[in-house]
Amino acid sequence: MSIELHKISKTFGKFPAVKQADLVVQTGELVALLGPSGSGKTTILRIIAGLEFPEAGAVSFEGVDVTGISAYKRRAGFVFQSYALFNHLTIFENIAFGLRVLPRAKRPPQNEISNKVESLLDAVQLSGLGKRLPVQLSGGQRQRVAFARALAIEPRVLLLDEPFGALDAKVRKELRRWLRAFHEKTHLTTLFVTHDQDEAFEVADRVVIIDRGTVQQAGTPDEVRNQPANAFVRDFLDLS
Amino acid sequence: MGRKAEGAGIAMAGPISMVTRHQAGRRATAESPPVKVVLIGVVLLFFGLFLAMPLVVVFHEAFKRGAAVFVSSFTDRYTMDAIRLTLIVAAIAVPLNTIFGLAAAWAITRFHFRGKTMLTSLIDLPLWVSPVIGGLIYVLLFGRQGWFGPWLQANDIRIIFAVPGIVLATTFVTFPYVARGLIPLMQAQGSAEEEAAATLGANGWQIFLRVTIPKIKWGLLYGIILCNARAMGEFGAVSVVSGHIRGKTNTMPLHIEILYNEYQFSAAFAVSSLLAILALVTLVLKSIAEWHATRQLEAGARAGEPQS
Numbered sequence: 071m072s073i074e075l076h077k078i079s080k081t082f083g084k085f086p087a088v089k090q091a092d093l094v095v096q097t098g099e100l101v102a103l104l105g106p107s108g109s110g111k112t113t114i115l116r117i118i119a120g121l122e123f124p125e126a127g128a129v130s131f132e133g134v135d136v137t138g139i140s141a142y143k144r145r146a147g148f149v150f151q152s153y154a155l156f157n158h159l160t161i162f163e164n165i166a167f168g169l170r171v172l173p174r175a176k177r178p179p180q181n182e183i184s185n186k187v188e189s190l191l192d193a194v195q196l197s198g199l200g201k202r203l204p205v206q207l208s209g210g211q212r213q214r215v216a217f218a219r220a221l222a223i224e225p226r227v228l229l230l231d232e233p234f235g236a237l238d239a240k241v242r243k244e245l246r247r248w249l250r251a252f253h254e255k256t257h258l259t260t261l262f263v264t265h266d267q268d269e270a271f272e273v274a275d276r277v278v279i280i281d282r283g284t285v286q287q288a289g290t291p292d293e294v295r296n297q298p299a300n301a302f303v304r305d306f307l308d309l310s
Numbered sequence: 311m312g313r314k315a316e317g318a319g320i321a322m323a324g325p326i327s328m329v330t331r332h333q334a335g336r337r338a339t340a341e342s343p344p345v346k347v348v349l350i351g352v353v354l355l356f357f358g359l360f361l362a363m364p365l366v367v368v369f370h371e372a373f374k375r376g377a378a379v380f381v382s383s384f385t386d387r388y389t390m391d392a393i394r395l396t397l398i399v400a401a402i403a404v405p406l407n408t409i410f411g412l413a414a415a416w417a418i419t420r421f422h423f424r425g426k427t428m429l430t431s432l433i434d435l436p437l438w439v440s441p442v443i444g445g446l447i448y449v450l451l452f453g454r455q456g457w458f459g460p461w462l463q464a465n466d467i468r469i470i471f472a473v474p475g476i477v478l479a480t481t482f483v484t485f486p487y488v489a490r491g492l493i494p495l496m497q498a499q500g501s502a503e504e505e506a507a508a509t510l511g512a513n514g515w516q517i518f519l520r521v522t523i524p525k526i527k528w529g530l531l532y533g534i535i536l537c538n539a540r541a542m543g544e545f546g547a548v549s550v551v552s553g554h555i556r557g558k559t560n561t562m563p564l565h566i567e568i569l570y571n572e573y574q575f576s577a578a579f580a581v582s583s584l585l586a587i588l589a590l591v592t593l594v595l596k597s598i599a600e601w602h603a604t605r606q607l608e609a610g611a612r613a614g615e616p617q618s
Binding site for chain 2: 119120121140141142143144145146147148150152154155156157158159167168171172216219220222223
């Protein structure tokens with residue numbers, strides 16, 4: 071399912087976080103939203119998820135306008151930088167959460183929920199840890215739980231906010247490779263925010279570079295590196 | 311005993327202050343031994359004189375003329391009426407303030423709006439003003455000469471010198487406790503988990519029941535316990551609006567005063583001992599809730615820490 075942003079603007083108080091931003095993520099693409107901190111990239115991601123509402127512009131999924139639709143109806147999987155796991159629930163229940171809150175008519179029976187959670191635990195290589203609480207896991211493990219939890223709702227698109235930001239270098243590398251491999255398997259439309267250009271270039275099909283709330287350049291890693299669109303991109307990527 | 315809840319107002323810093331307290335404890339050995347001895351001595355002396363002794367006296371006086379007299383104090387009709395009224399008033403005021411406290415804490419910690427700082431300080435108002443003023447407000451509003459007095463009289467509705475007035479005055483005085491217990495907790499926890507729940511398809515009500523309530527339950531319980539203790543023990547505000555009609559508008563603290571003024575010391579202290587027991591039970595429950603709230607907060611903080 072594709073994501074399209076059309077002239078999105080959002081201000082916080084007097085600070086313009088996003089200005090007339092246009093962005094397209096094609097169906098099945100893995101796109102990195104790259105920019106310095108405070109550039110508005112997380113705000114854009116939150117607008118796509120429905121956690122913030124833009125003052126102007128439109129968001130659509132596969133051509134269908136979702137601008138005014140609340141987060142809980144968008145079915146956009148979101149992985150937070152701080153994981154935001156439910157600390158009072160076990161790993162199993164964290165992953166099952168999105169299924170348990172479905173309306174009665176759509177809610178799968180208990181054994182289906184169990185099977186699904188177990189297979190997701192398997193997919194993120196955490197089998198056997200379902201009974202633990204989030205505090206009993208390492209940061210890398212928690213991040214994978216957050217992934218599994220977001221995937222459980224069979225999201226239409228996957229949004230990742232600095233997914234590896236809080237992890238050490240070794241775990242970051244592992245998870246990057248895991249994400250790329252996962253994407254090769256599922257081809258779930260994915261947009262992830264990062265300030266780390268190595269991460270963006272290594273993982274993404276396309277990179278969108280953003281600064282001060284506006285898109286500076288969008289293209290494949292090679293295009294962006296070989297033909298930087300302006301001085302900011304050249305400077306930010308440290309090209310000379 | 312009607313005054314005892316005043317101290318609870320100071321303890322309101324609540325579950326949050328607990329986190330810093332035992333961290334600060336590590337470097338407390340900097341004082342010289344004599345200073346330490348003097349300080350601890352002063353604290354113990356005050357503790358004994360102002361807290362422990364009155365408590366002992368209450369129970370001593372209550373049982374001075376034997377357990378039979380103590381028990382018989384509670385067979386008195388007016389005493390039973392007073393206990394019943396106190397329970398009824400608390401049963402109305404505490405849920406009201408729980409709902410308000412949740413709503414206020416939610417609004418203050420989750421939204422930005424004009425006048426938020428003002429609202430936050432206004433919630434504390436009942437802690438600053440004398441409870442007598444709390445009672446007088448309602449007399450001025452609903453009393454015979456009050457703003458709504460003539461209308462209420464014309465429609466034969468009694469608020470002042472009746473149970474509704476007592477409920478209003480008690481609600482006013484116990485207004486801040488739940489909100490004050492929750493605001494620091496909810497501020498510290500943030501709303502990331504609620505946002506995560508929303509992206510997973512939970513609607514507002516499901517988020518509240520499945521995510522927010524479990525996160526804040528101990529802080530909420532802490533506030534409710536303090537609110538209840540204050541509601542049952544309130545004297546000043548209730549005294550103004552009650553009219554002291556025996557069997558009708560007399561709460562336990564008011565009843566104790568009447569008994570005392572009538573030289574029924576054993577009965578007065580027997581009822582007092584009930585309030586004292588309530589205070590002790592409150593203290594234990596409060597400590598348990600506080601302990602859990604602190605753990606909950608620390609667990610939350612740990613889970614948010616970057617590590618691998």
